[in-house]
Amino acid sequence: xxxWLMQPGVRAAVPVMLLMLIxxxxxxxxxxxxSFMPPxxxxxxxxxxxxxxxxxxxxxxxxxxxxxxxxxxxxxxILLVICYPVSYGMAKIFGPWANLVTIIIAVPLLISxxxxxxxxxxxxLKNGIADGSLHYLFDVHLPSILYTVxxxxxxxxxxxxxxxxxxxxxxxxxxxxxxxxxxxxxxASRWQVFREVELPLAMPGIMIGSLLVFVLSxxxxxxxxxxxxxxxxxxxxxxxxxFTFAQNWPKGSMLxxxxxxxxxxxxxxxxxxxxxxxxxxxx
Amino acid sequence: xxSGVGEPVLQLRNIVKMFGDFKAVDDINLAIEEGEFFTIVGxxxxxxxxxxxxxxxxxxxxxGDIILRGKRINDVPASKRPTCMxxxxxxxFPHKTVGENIEFSLKxxxxxxxxxxxxxxxxxxxxxxxxxxxxxxxxxCSGGERQRVALARALAxxxxxxxxxEPLSSLDFxxxxxxxxxxxxxxxxTKKTFVYIxxxxxxxxxxxxRIGIMNAGKMVQVGTPAEIYDTPHNKFxxxxxxEVNTIExxxxxxxxVRSISDGAEYIVSFEPDGxxxxxxxxxxEIVKIGQAAEGLPNKIQGTVFNxxxxxxxxxxxxxxxxxxxxxxxxxxxxxxxxxxxxxxxFIGWRSEDSILVSD
Numbered sequence: 036x037x038x039w040l041m042q043p044g045v046r047a048a049v050p051v052m053l054l055m056l057i058x059x060x061x062x063x064x065x066x067x068x069x070s071f072m073p074p075x076x077x078x079x080x081x082x083x084x085x086x087x088x089x090x091x092x093x094x095x096x097x098x099x100x101x102x103x104x105x106x107x108x109x110x111x112x113i114l115l116v117i118c119y120p121v122s123y124g125m126a127k128i129f130g131p132w133a134n135l136v137t138i139i140i141a142v143p144l145l146i147s148x149x150x151x152x153x154x155x156x157x158x159x160l161k162n163g164i165a166d167g168s169l170h171y172l173f174d175v176h177l178p179s180i181l182y183t184v185x186x187x188x189x190x191x192x193x194x195x196x197x198x199x200x201x202x203x204x205x206x207x208x209x210x211x212x213x214x215x216x217x218x219x220x221x222x223a224s225r226w227q228v229f230r231e232v233e234l235p236l237a238m239p240g241i242m243i244g245s246l247l248v249f250v251l252s253x254x255x256x257x258x259x260x261x262x263x264x265x266x267x268x269x270x271x272x273x274x275x276x277x278f279t280f281a282q283n284w285p286k287g288s289m290l291x292x293x294x295x296x297x298x299x300x301x302x303x304x305x306x307x308x309x310x311x312x313x314x315x316x317x318x
Numbered sequence: 319x320x321s322g323v324g325e326p327v328l329q330l331r332n333i334v335k336m337f338g339d340f341k342a343v344d345d346i347n348l349a350i351e352e353g354e355f356f357t358i359v360g361x362x363x364x365x366x367x368x369x370x371x372x373x374x375x376x377x378x379x380x381x382g383d384i385i386l387r388g389k390r391i392n393d394v395p396a397s398k399r400p401t402c403m404x405x406x407x408x409x410x411f412p413h414k415t416v417g418e419n420i421e422f423s424l425k426x427x428x429x430x431x432x433x434x435x436x437x438x439x440x441x442x443x444x445x446x447x448x449x450x451x452x453x454x455x456x457x458x459c460s461g462g463e464r465q466r467v468a469l470a471r472a473l474a475x476x477x478x479x480x481x482x483x484e485p486l487s488s489l490d491f492x493x494x495x496x497x498x499x500x501x502x503x504x505x506x507x508t509k510k511t512f513v514y515i516x517x518x519x520x521x522x523x524x525x526x527x528r529i530g531i532m533n534a535g536k537m538v539q540v541g542t543p544a545e546i547y548d549t550p551h552n553k554f555x556x557x558x559x560x561e562v563n564t565i566e567x568x569x570x571x572x573x574x575v576r577s578i579s580d581g582a583e584y585i586v587s588f589e590p591d592g593x594x595x596x597x598x599x600x601x602x603e604i605v606k607i608g609q610a611a612e613g614l615p616n617k618i619q620g621t622v623f624n625x626x627x628x629x630x631x632x633x634x635x636x637x638x639x640x641x642x643x644x645x646x647x648x649x650x651x652x653x654x655x656x657x658x659x660x661x662x663x664f665i666g667w668r669s670e671d672s673i674l675v676s677d
Contacts, residue, residue, distance in 0.1 A: 216376055217409035220396045221423040221475050231422070235413045 063295075069288035077284060087289035096273060096290065100297070103270040106184075106259075107252035110191040111245045114199040117192070118244070122203035127212070133204075140197055148194055152261040155190060156181065159262075182264030190258035195251055199244040206240015207233075246302060253298050270294055325388065327352045327511050328373070328479060333382035335368050342368040343379070344535035350479070350513060355505050357514040357522040359558075360532030366515045367483065369532070373513065374403045374481050386478065402477035404485045408468040410456045416442075416467050417452040423475040441470040444507070446500075462493050469501075473508065482514040486521065498524050519558055523547070531555050552675045556599040563600040563645055567674070569593055575674065580641035584616045587670040596676040602646040604671040607634060607655045607663055614666030620645060622661050627651070636665055 039045060071083040074090070125133040143151060158164045159181040169175055180186045210233050218228045234241075256271040270290065277287030326349035335343040343365045350356050360366040371377040373384065375396035383390050391399060402423075410419050418425075420441055421434040429437075435452075442449055445466040451459070459467060465485060472480055482501075486494045502525045505512050516522055522529045523543045530540040531554075539551040550556035557564060565584075567575035573586050575598060584598060606614060607622075624635035632654050636645040639662075647665055649655055657663055 211407070211409070213405050213407050213409040214411060216396070217403075217405055218411075218422070220374060220376070220403055221471070222397050222426045223422075224397060227426055231426075232411060 066288045066291050069285050070292045072285040072288075074285050075283050087286045088293075090286065091289055091293065096270075099268050099270040099273045100294075102267045103253050103294075104297075104301075106187060106191060106267075106269065107249050107255075109188055110195060110252045111199075111248050113188065113192050114196060114248055115241070115245065118196065118199045118203050122200055122207050122240075125200075125204045126207040137201075140200060144197060149257055149261065151194070152190055152257055155186075155193070155262060159186060181262065183266050184263065187259050187263040187266065187269075190262040191252050191255060194255075194258065195248045198247040198251060202240045202244035202247065203237070204240070206237040206244070209240070210236040242305070246305075250298060250302070253294065326350055327387060328513070329383075329385040330373075331383040331385065333369075333372065333379045333384065335365070335372060335377065336380045341535050343372070346382075346535075346537045348530060348537060348540065350511060351528075353509050353511055354527040355502070355512045355514065355525055356528050356530065357516060357526040358530045358532055359516055359519050359522045361517055361558075363534075364532040365535040366517075366532050370403070370481055370483055370513070370515050373479075374401060375399045400476075400478040401481060402472045402475045402479075403481040403483060404468050404472050406483045406485060406487065408464055408485060410464060410468055410471070412456055414456070415452070416447075416454045416456060416459065419456060419467055420470045420474050422471060437474060438470070441473055444473075445470050445504070461489055462497060465489070465497055469504070477510070479511045479513055482512065484514075484516045487516070487518075494521070495524075501525060519546075519560075531558065533558075550599065550673060550675060552677050553597045553599070556597070556673060556675060559601075561602055561646055563602065563605070563643075565598045565600070565643070566596075567598045568595045573669075577641070579643065580638070582618065582640060584672070585669040586672055586674045589674050590676050593674065593676055596674060599673040599675060600667055600671070602633060602648040603631070605645065605647040605665050605667050607636070607647045607649065607665045608657055611664045611666035615669050616672070617664050617666040618645070619662065619664055622655070622657065622659055622663055625659065636663065 065079070068079045070087060071085070072079065072081045072087075073084050074086055121136070125136055129136060156163075159179055160166065161179050161181070162170075163179070163181075166176065166179060169177060180189070214232050214236070215228050218232045219225075223231060254271050255269065256275060259267060259269045259272060271294075274287050274290045274294070277283050277290060281287075328348075328350040330346055330348040333343055333346045334341065346369070358366045358369060368377065372379050375391070375394060375398075379392060384392050386399070386401070411422065414422070417435065417438050420438040421429075424434040424437060438452060439449060442452060447463060447466050447470070451463065451467075456464065456467065468485065486497055489497065498521060501512075505525075514522070514525065519529075519531075523546075526543060528540065528542055529546050531538045531546065533554050539546060539555050541549075546555065547559065550559065553564060556562055566578045567584070568578060569589070570576045570583060573589055574583060575586060575589075576583050577598075586598070590596075611617060618638050618640070620636040620638040622634055622636050626633045628648070630651055631648045632651055634647045634649070634655060636647055637643070638645060645665060647655075655663075
């Protein structure tokens with residue numbers, strides 16, 4: 036045991052292991068513990084019960100789960116469509132200009148997400164920048180999408196774009212041009228080159244980007260609150276109100292646990308189906 | 319189609335390729351015969367890679383015509399050409415098995431699974447790969463196996479012409495030698511037209527029926543290995559063959575030239591038409607040294623200052639007394655030069671053994 040601890044690799048990993056224990060595993064265990072405590076209690080020492088689970092599944096929380104998963108999925112699909120061509124350009128075509136695109140996309144990350152979302156509110160507001168400009172230029176008033184579901188999707192797509200784009204760029208850069216030329220030389224059409232060579236080889240990047248965006252969107256709160264108003268309640272909203280407004284930690288914990296389990300299950304299922312090692316060519 | 323008897327399978331007419339202001343390929347004319355093993359040799363930057371990319375259809379010539387069996391194919395993309403290339407990197411699909419790699423073109427063409435497998439197994443056998451490698455991953459294959467898989471994949475396409483972009487360059491010497499011979503065997507078995515590019519003239523000599531030598535975007539000389547070896551057209555080709563002694567000379571009379579550096583006169587047995595000024599190329603292996611040099615028409619006095627063993631031969635370096643030129647002389651290992659280092663000796667050669675070239 037001591038000998039194991041004395042290895043340089045293990046010693047170097049100690050700080051991060053401690054951080055993960057205290058900052059990640061610890062809270063997760065506490066949330067799991069609270070999930071099985073009697074409702075509206077604040078102690079971890081009560082008699083374990085399934086009361087929270089039962090009250091959640093018999094209530095209408097499935098709607099929030101549905102919205103969260105649905106919106107997260109929609110965001111992933113929209114971002115895949117938007118980011119694929121741009122990442123292709125950045126990986127293969129733009130050359131030195133790709134750095135400029137990277138900077139343009141990365142700089143907004145330096146500004147707080149909430150401030151950027153409030154910026155969108157000002158833009159989309161009735162008599163805001165979009166509406167006011169249209170009125171001034173063309174004398175029309177269009178209905179604003181602010182406080183509707185499309186506004187939430189817009190917010191999610193906007194905020195999580197870099198998390199899809201950069202993994203895709205790396206994924207596409209990993210596809211050697213010679214492989215595509217070879218496929219084309221062997222008679223493959225552009226579509227066949229895409230399907231047989233480019234897509235499978237870029238899959239690790241596609242998977243990582245999709246996963247990041249999916250998980251982040253699933254836990255997102257600000258977009259639905261700031262841009263969505265009360266249009267829909269996402270699961271993170273429910274968890275927050277259980278912990279704060281309702282002062283019901285056990286219920287909030289059970290909701291959080293169910294979210295972790297359901298997204299974990301989805302991810303596990305996805306990775307199980309797609310063999311990353313084979314895609315990268317390690318096997 | 320107009321592919322009559324004796325008509326070349328592939329013809330290049332005045333091919334030019336510009337990259338901006340840079341002329342990568344400069345007015346090349348070439349005819350490749352049906353079934354021959356033709357090798358384009360040139361140093362890096364000579365334009366040979368640009369050349370093959372145009373022939374395969376991955377680049378378009380700026381000017382000129384590429385004619386395949388009488389049909390101009392400049393604008394036909396690689397995917398629609400009945401030709402195929404083995405890449406320098408081999409470009410095997412890492413996410414597919416050996417079998418799937420070989421069957422790729424058949425799958426694209428919509429051939430049924432069972433028929434594809436049959437053809438892949440035939441090709442595995444033809445390329446001396448064990449049948450069980452069919453389901454192996456590409457990454458589990460050795461360097462030599464991967465070469466064979468790449469070749470099998472190209473052969474499965476049934477190309478009219480098979481192109482090779484120095485696929486053997488990354489292999490160690492012994493494996494390269496083995497595969498060079500295997501490639502020649504496969505050429506003989508399949509009777510297909512092979513067009514190979516390499517920077518190694520030695521590799522070209524082993525395999526090719528004819529060789530085209532490229533330099534600075536131009537095709538400098540085309541001929542059989544023997545023609546290239548015996549009668550290089552210019553200094554570049556002569557020196558590209560390997561280590562040679564090159565002396566700058568000018569004409570002084572009928573079959574007589576004078577060295578520019580020390581004014582020594584040499585006799586040659588052949589001079590190109592209208593020769594005034596050029597180079598005399600003398601291979602190390604034809605230069606005699608010591609007693610063997612006695613009585614030769616072209617003689618130089620010098621000092622032996624180095625000897626190297628080349629395995630079957632010994633190479634001596636001799637510094638000429640008159641102009642300090644460092645001569646290379648080679649003898650067989652079992653008949654070495656009788657003297658020692660720092661001895662003053664005569665070296666010489668017969669006039670018919672030297673090669674005189676213009677420019």
